[in-house]
Amino acid sequence: MSQFRPQTADIAFTLEHVVGYPGIAKLPGFEHADLDTVVDLLEQCGEFMAQVVAPTNRAGDVQGARRESDGTVVTSPGFKEAYGQYVETGWGAVPLPEEFGGGDFPHTVGLAIQELMSTANVAFALCPLLTQGAIEALLHYGSDELKQRYLPKMVSGEWTGSMNLTEPHAGSDVGALTTRAVKRDDGSYAITGQKIYITYGDHDMAEQIVHLVLARLPGAPAGTKGISCFIVPKFLVNDDGSLGERNGVSALSLEHKLGIHGSPTCVLDYDGATGYLVGEENRGMQIMFVMMNTARVSVGMQAVGVSERAYQQSLDYAQTRRQGRAIGATERDSAIIDFPDVRRMLLTQKTYLAAARRLMLLNAVYVDQSTHNPDAAVRTRADEIAGLLTPICKAFGSDLGNELTSLALQIHGGMGFIEETGAAQHYRDVRIMAIYEGTNGIQAADLVGRKLGVRGGDSALEFLATMRGILAELADAGAEFDSIRHGLDAQLGALDTATDWMLRTGRADPNAVLSGSVPYLRMWGLCVGGWLLARSALAGAAAGDPQQAETQLVMARFYAQQLLPACAGLLGAATAGSSDLFALDVAQLSGAERSKVSSQR
Structure with a gap:
């Protein structure tokens, strides 16, 4: 299995010459994020991902996360140590607000970091990605008290976050959920219900997990109009910021999945767990869409990352695998890269990857324009374009992920069907991306x-x-x-x-x-x-x-x-x-x- 080579050269070219990043660096608040600084930062990030995170990828597939008999969840070998270094080096904080310990770099830079991390190990990358989504929701809708209590350690990565939408009977139809929230005299809420498919719903990489949970209050309107959003921490937080007693949330089991084995996908049980309302009652879907819209572009970029890793491996294999004699060859056998159909598959991968990477980064540039441009008309138009591109990024990117990892496997021939080569892992890992954060059919419905x-x-x-x-x-x-x-x-x-x-x-x-x-x-x-x-x-x-x-x-x-x-x-x-x-x-x-x-x- 080939090693990951950070794709920073094409990212840098795209930022400078294709999607207009130099204009982002001129916006108020981004003066410190000039192109040279960003490229240097991404090169350092690429080295970190290649040296620290990428070596955990294969181990995560072979020996996935597991739930012990006492209910604790243990991640794959090397994940906890790599995550500790990730927190120490501060990569997750780069695009987040300085007010809470972040680097205040543009969203575009954060998305480029996500690609590098997803190429290194997408199962690992899911944890910081979901944490960032939870942070976005709190930044937009959380009270000052909730922000001060949770955001500093979430921004640093010391605490992680999760999204809790799906229930056994309520998948894409979120409005059918039945998890209950009952208000207590002290202003908190008792959360009761069960959630499934919760990525990093429990793990041993961080001391605290901050769950964002959708639930329904008594007498709330039916459907999505009656859903509220709550913070439910794994451990209650004392007034001095230290961790208190364990909250009433537990992992009943882990899902047995086709891919991303290193990512613990949990069934979570909420048994009267203490929760805190985020925003207003019955506004949960609006809050959750802040997380989901950010996550949808990130999912498209995840697919680019996994496909890049698969492409690099298939390119390496095509140069070393010798079989048959190419037209005009003088040696007894030729490297398969010399055959036209293999060249077609390689160039299809490379070209689609370049197109998809540019699409994702263009979307991110429009997001930055929509939040930081001083001209209101420019902000409004940028927000429109980002909205138009978001379902395209998620669906086109993840559909390509299925196709390109399949081509990479095809180049390996029979060896691609053998697990030991690692080619099949990319094919399995990427398959979920057309499904989660809204299936691609839902993205198409959103578009039209x-x-x-x-x-x-x-x-x-x-x-x-x-x-x-x-x-x-x-x-x-x-x-x-x-x-x-x-x-x-x-x-x-x-x-x-x-x-x-x-x-x-x-x-x-x-x-x-x-x-x-x-x-x-x-x-x-x-x-x-x-x-x-x-x-x-x-x-x-x-x-x-x-x-x-x-x-x-x-x-x-x-x-x-x-x-x-x-x-x-x-x-x-x-x-x-x-x-x-x-x-x-x-x-x-x-x-x-x-x-x-x-x-x-």
């Missing part, structure tokens, strides 16, 4: 049901017009950019057609729009990726590095000619409507309908 209709569709149409603006630049750049320009022009046309159909059809037939939403989201991902790679190709030519320029140009050309055309192929599925999807009843779907011959007997 909420984001596409912003300002009557004008928000999305303006972004499409922005992407079309690059066509003139490509035309001026010379003949070697022609295939990129023609490919992008044609596929943006297909996306325009699909978008027009979605906007015309949505109100009259929402089921038809939802039926085409998944292929439609894929069309968006493909086009935004092609646009960003075209920007990369133009920037590479102007950067003064011939090798870098060639790399960016070849990737953009390969994408435009061989990957982007799938966009037009999805147009029919995106606009087909719902009639055929519902034409067959359950008996017909199962093949159980009786034949005419048998019915006549």
Whole structure:
């Protein structure tokens, strides 16, 4: 199994030349986060992840977290020690507020750190990611008392956080949850119920876990309108900040999973546990969406990280595995990297990874603009674009994760199907990412049901017009950019057609729009990726590095000619409507309908 090589060079190129990070460093509050400082910071972070975190990846898969007979949860070998060093070096605090001990760096920098950590060990990375989501919720909605009590040690990483939404009968339908919260005389609440699929719901890496739990108050409205959010700590916190007695929350069991074995996924039981209301009553979903929107882009970046690790391993294997004789070869056998189909799979991985990385970082840049730009109009527009891109980041990124880790396994041939090589781990680890934080079908529904209709569709149409603006630049750049320009022009046309159909059809037939939403989201991902790679190709030519320029140009050309055309192929599925999807009843779907011959007997 190959070692992880930090992908900081492409991250740095993307930040400087593609997504506009230098403009973020000029915003008020980010003066200390200039590009040179950030690149140096990311290089140090990459070294830490490669040396400390990456070696735990395989052990986490082979010997996952376990629950002992006394109910305690023990993480995989090396996790606790690596997490201790992670806290000591302060990587988790980099993008968090200085007020609570953070580094006050932009969100974009934090997302780049998440990629490096996910590439090193995604099962490990899930713990800091969820902690950061809990921190975001408290920053937006927590009282001053809750912030002062919990945030300093959560920002430092000494305490971790978890999200508690799902129940055995309430998965994506969060409004069906039944966990109860009853107010006590002292202002706290008694939380009773059971939650499942709680990532890092219990573990031994930190002394305290701060659970954010959705529960329902007596007499609350039905559905999502009657859900409130509560902090429920593993240990109660004394007035002096020290840890007190154990709270009434325990891990009943750990889930046995396809992948991410190093991450303890718990069934948690709340038996009258003491909780504290976050924000207002019955506003829990609004609070939880702060966590989930941040997490959704992070999940897309997780998939990029795992796919990068799989790509690096398949690239190494392709250079050392010798079999058959390539055309023109003089030796008895050739490295399989010399065969065209292996080259196709490698370049598909590399190019899609570059496109997805740029998409995630672009989203992060818009998030930073939406929170720190002094111009209110710029903040509003940036927030619109970040909202539009968020479901695309999560779904397109995690769908690619499934496809790219599969290609990496394919390059290994039969050895990819053998666990000892480690190629299968990436394939298994990434599979959950299309499911959690809202399935990709939910992301597509969000895109067509909420984001596409912003300002009557004008928000999305303006972004499409922005992407079309690059066509003139490509035309001026010379003949070697022609295939990129023609490919992008044609596929943006297909996306325009699909978008027009979605906007015309949505109100009259929402089921038809939802039926085409998944292929439609894929069309968006493909086009935004092609646009960003075209920007990369133009920037590479102007950067003064011939090798870098060639790399960016070849990737953009390969994408435009061989990957982007799938966009037009999805147009029919995106606009087909719902009639055929519902034409067959359950008996017909199962093949159980009786034949005419048998019915006549």
